[in-house]
Amino acid sequence: MQLGRVVGTVVSTMKEARMKELKLQVLRLLDERGKETGAYAVAVDAVGAGQGDVVLFAGGSSARQTVITDGKPTDATIMAIVDSWDVEGRVVYEASPSSEDAERKWTDPARAGRGKERS
Amino acid sequence: MQLGRVVGTVVSTMKEARMKELKLQVLRLLDERGKETGAYAVAVDAVGAGQGDVVLFAGGSSARQTVITDGKPTDATIMAIVDSWDVEGRVVYEASPSSEDAERKWTDPARAGRGKERS
Amino acid sequence: MQLGRVVGTVVSTMKEARMKELKLQVLRLLDERGKETGAYAVAVDAVGAGQGDVVLFAGGSSARQTVITDGKPTDATIMAIVDSWDVEGRVVYEASPSSEDAERKWTDPARAGRGKERS
Amino acid sequence: MQLGRVVGTVVSTMKEARMKELKLQVLRLLDERGKETGAYAVAVDAVGAGQGDVVLFAGGSSARQTVITDGKPTDATIMAIVDSWDVEGRVVYEASPSSEDAERKWTDPARAGRGKERS
Amino acid sequence: MQLGRVVGTVVSTMKEARMKELKLQVLRLLDERGKETGAYAVAVDAVGAGQGDVVLFAGGSSARQTVITDGKPTDATIMAIVDSWDVEGRVVYEASPSSEDAERKWTDPARAGRGKERS
Numbered sequence: 001m002q003l004g005r006v007v008g009t010v011v012s013t014m015k016e017a018r019m020k021e022l023k024l025q026v027l028r029l030l031d032e033r034g035k036e037t038g039a040y041a042v043a044v045d046a047v048g049a050g051q052g053d054v055v056l057f058a059g060g061s062s063a064r065q066t067v068i069t070d071g072k073p074t075d076a077t078i079m080a081i082v083d084s085w086d087v088e089g090r091v092v093y094e095a096s097p098s099s100e101d102a103e104r105k106w107t108d109p110a111r112a113g114r115g116k117e118r119s
Numbered sequence: 120m121q122l123g124r125v126v127g128t129v130v131s132t133m134k135e136a137r138m139k140e141l142k143l144q145v146l147r148l149l150d151e152r153g154k155e156t157g158a159y160a161v162a163v164d165a166v167g168a169g170q171g172d173v174v175l176f177a178g179g180s181s182a183r184q185t186v187i188t189d190g191k192p193t194d195a196t197i198m199a200i201v202d203s204w205d206v207e208g209r210v211v212y213e214a215s216p217s218s219e220d221a222e223r224k225w226t227d228p229a230r231a232g233r234g235k236e237r238s
Numbered sequence: 239m240q241l242g243r244v245v246g247t248v249v250s251t252m253k254e255a256r257m258k259e260l261k262l263q264v265l266r267l268l269d270e271r272g273k274e275t276g277a278y279a280v281a282v283d284a285v286g287a288g289q290g291d292v293v294l295f296a297g298g299s300s301a302r303q304t305v306i307t308d309g310k311p312t313d314a315t316i317m318a319i320v321d322s323w324d325v326e327g328r329v330v331y332e333a334s335p336s337s338e339d340a341e342r343k344w345t346d347p348a349r350a351g352r353g354k355e356r357s
Numbered sequence: 358m359q360l361g362r363v364v365g366t367v368v369s370t371m372k373e374a375r376m377k378e379l380k381l382q383v384l385r386l387l388d389e390r391g392k393e394t395g396a397y398a399v400a401v402d403a404v405g406a407g408q409g410d411v412v413l414f415a416g417g418s419s420a421r422q423t424v425i426t427d428g429k430p431t432d433a434t435i436m437a438i439v440d441s442w443d444v445e446g447r448v449v450y451e452a453s454p455s456s457e458d459a460e461r462k463w464t465d466p467a468r469a470g471r472g473k474e475r476s
Numbered sequence: 477m478q479l480g481r482v483v484g485t486v487v488s489t490m491k492e493a494r495m496k497e498l499k500l501q502v503l504r505l506l507d508e509r510g511k512e513t514g515a516y517a518v519a520v521d522a523v524g525a526g527q528g529d530v531v532l533f534a535g536g537s538s539a540r541q542t543v544i545t546d547g548k549p550t551d552a553t554i555m556a557i558v559d560s561w562d563v564e565g566r567v568v569y570e571a572s573p574s575s576e577d578a579e580r581k582w583t584d585p586a587r588a589g590r591g592k593e594r595s
Contacts, residue, residue, distance in 0.1 A: 007151070007206050007207050008151070008204060008205045008206035008207065008211070009204065009205060010122075010175065010199075010201055010203075010204040011201070011202045011203045011204065012175065012199040012200060012201050012202055013202055014166055014167070014199065014200040014202075015166060015175075015198060015199035015200070016165050016166060016185045016186075016198040016199065017186070018184065018185070019198055019199060024120070024175070024199075026151050026204060026205075026206055028151065040150060040151035041120070041121070042120040042121065042122060042175055043120070059179075060178075060179045060180065060181070061179065061180045061181065063181060064181060064184070071184060072181075072184055073165075073177045073181050073182065073183075073184040073185050073196060073198040074120065074177060074181055074184075075120060075177040075178050075179050075181040075182075076120055
């Protein structure tokens with residue numbers, strides 16, 4: 001899987017019948033230090049990711065192994081929203097409490113104000 | 120999926136039997152800001168895209184998950200015509216009302232004259 | 239699919255049993271303007287392409303969706319011989335009447351003498 | 358397969374249901390001489406690799422051919438922990454006896470003190 | 477398929493159960509002129525290739541279409557040992573009679589002494 005940040009959305013009314021109802025997100029790919037690589041992907045969202053979220057997406061036939069993408073012509077599917085990741089003992093990224101999705105908000109008030117990236 | 124613009128067509132009379140009847144389009148790939156990347160693909164068209172249309176295409180085995188490409192030797196299939204996409208709150212691209220396909224024309228006259236790309 | 243030109247052949251007597259009888263062609267990959275990209279592929283030939291022919295080949299699991307490659311360990315298969323292609327209204331390539339395969343020769347004498355590439 | 362070194366972990370509580378229980382490792386990819394290539398992957402761990410281990414991972418649909426990843430949306434799976442590899446008769450890498458996993462420790466005391474990479 | 481030269485071996489005792497008994501070879505990839513590209517792959521050997529042999533390997537799901545790799549987590553499998561290949565009428569490579577595998581030795585004594593690469 002590769003890491004990406006959700007930066008936008010693609011709108012299409014003329015699409016293959018099996019793609020109806022699937023949300024298409026624009027991702028900017030990140031390297032393992034959290035920096036943008038310059039590459040991007042348009043991915044189907046299988047986990048309810050929002051603008052700004054850091055996510056993992058799977059490519060190829062693996063993109064079709066989720067409940068909503070089974071048998072559909074997608075070659076990139078967001079299958080996880082990233083809470084945090086570390087490299088060599090250092091936290092590279094930690095989701096901020098300002099996430100739109102309340103369920104993912106940090107409950108520890110001490111964490112409020114932490115930046116999204118600390119690379 | 121990757122974004123591309125339809126720029127041409129490939130004609131072949133000597134092709135694998137399963138490829139008969141499938142239209143082969145030449146796409147120039149676009150990055151998420153709408154700029155050409157220098158890469159291209161020849162893709163089967165599953166949605167009736169026309170010259171100049173901005174489209175999404177799926178690669179690998181996902182290219183065979185449409186009604187017309189099932190079981191066929193295509194590794195790139197256009198599965199959506201893009202109406203518009205946005206990145207970080209800004210509209211990068213919006214289909215113009217001059218599209219050849221009347222059904223996809225904008226009905227709002229205020230939109231007439233808008234350029235195809237505003238990156 | 240990607241475009242390529244057949245430039246050679248690979249000979250192998252020690253190969254996986256399922257690959258017996260399959261002809262292996264060396265392709266130099268072409269960009270959408272007909273120029274060599276510097277990349278190459280060794281592909282199974284499913285359509286009887288000859289030295290110098292411009293072809294389309296499919297990669298990945300799609301390379302196994304032809305009658306002769308079904309279930310075989312090929313990840314690149316020539317599935318079409320290209321007659322011509324155009325980009326932005328201009329003919330980039332047109333097969334010449336000097337093709338070895340008589341069936342593909344142009345019947346219009348006015349076409350004799352046309353070059354293989356006009357990019 | 359490509360070689361990589363385990364350098365970190367990705368934590369995600371919001372992930373596709375089928376990905377629950379799977380450990381996500383961050384790998385820095387290595388070339389055949391043991392040097393980092395600058396590329397990375399996030400891979401599911403099917404063999405119990407630990408921080409610092411050099412591993413092999415499989416991509417694409419092959420990433421789903423392990424007992425724990427069958428039918429799951431992973432496109433990269435660690436399927437082997439590397440003990441050693443050689444290139445042109447020279448040992449490029451040999452796991453050190455300081456590995457966390459006791460079962461993989463060298464039993465020959467003469468080997469103690471050998472570095473992890475001798476490229 | 478891509479061309480590669482066998483330059484080494486990877487040893488792993490901790491690997492996915494399905495990978496047991498499979499030999500892992502290190503390949504340096506070659507371009508169509510026989511020059512190293514700088515890329516490499518670790519591939520399962522399905523044809524008994526030896527150190528120094530020039531081989532073809534298949535990637536992706538096609539790497540699982542051999543008798544010994546069926547259903548196994550390999551994304552690169554050697555499926556042919558190359559005897560020779562030519563590009564534009566010139567022999568780029570021809571296996572030398574000094575091959576370790578006696579069955580592949582040239583029987584024509586006039587060929588003894590020919591170099592492995594004549595690019």
